[in-house]
Amino acid sequence: MNNVFDLFSKSEVEIIRLIIVSPGISSTYLQEALSLDQPHVSRVLKRLLSKGCIRRVRSECTGKRYMYRYYIDPANGVKMTYPFIDFEIDTLLASSSNRHGSFYRLLAAFFDLDNETLAVLLGFMQDLYSARVGSSSNMSMSVSTDMSFPSATNQLRRRNRLSAFCFRYFSRFRDDR
Known part of the structure; x- marks a missing residue:
């Protein structure tokens, strides 16, 4: 059986852990918490979305702007993330x-x-x-x-x-x- 961590990069693991701890966080929060630049966080989030580990929900903000909030995908992402917790x-x-x-x-x-x-x-x-x-x-x-x-x-x-x-x-x- 493959180690689940072989399936994810270090950045992916760190982002998954933060989403587990704080469901509904924004990419801005992820950037600040991990000291990563915006393009890198965006790429990692896109990969995690394509793997089915996370989902994003559009959240309205003031003015014409909106932001996305990220959660572990309850369909199949939760099973993949159990080993990250401990x-x-x-x-x-x-x-x-x-x-x-x-x-x-x-x-x-x-x-x-x-x-x-x-x-x-x-x-x-x-x-x-x-x-x-x-x-x-x-x-x-x-x-x-x-x-x-x-x-x-x-x-x-x-x-x-x-x-x-x-x-x-x-x-x-x-x-x-």
Whole structure:
């Protein structure tokens, strides 16, 4: 099976990620966010439209002008974009060979956490480990630990459930301000 990233250029991947994060963004926003010139962004958007990954919707503006807003195409583009969503996180964990890489910098940042926050994080990691080895009912009731998800769609659903569980776990310890 081909890697989905072989099908797209670096610019296409960056634009798809931004459209996933901010549906309905304009090409002007893409240009500013990615520091790319207008002709390049226009060419990339045209290629993505022809591949069926995105769609554009005409949006009225003041005066005689109009702009296009870009979305992931629900027909077939969504399936093609699932792997982009967590690619950076998975890459961070998989390619941690540089001692100044993001993963090690994240671990170093844990050293600066206050003791209370570090205790919460440690408790979470212990619960996570217990759920993975099957000795904890705390997390296993809330989150499926089945690792046999065959499709990207199921993997995304699982990752979303885990993300929501993590948010709920840590929100118990936030100060209500």
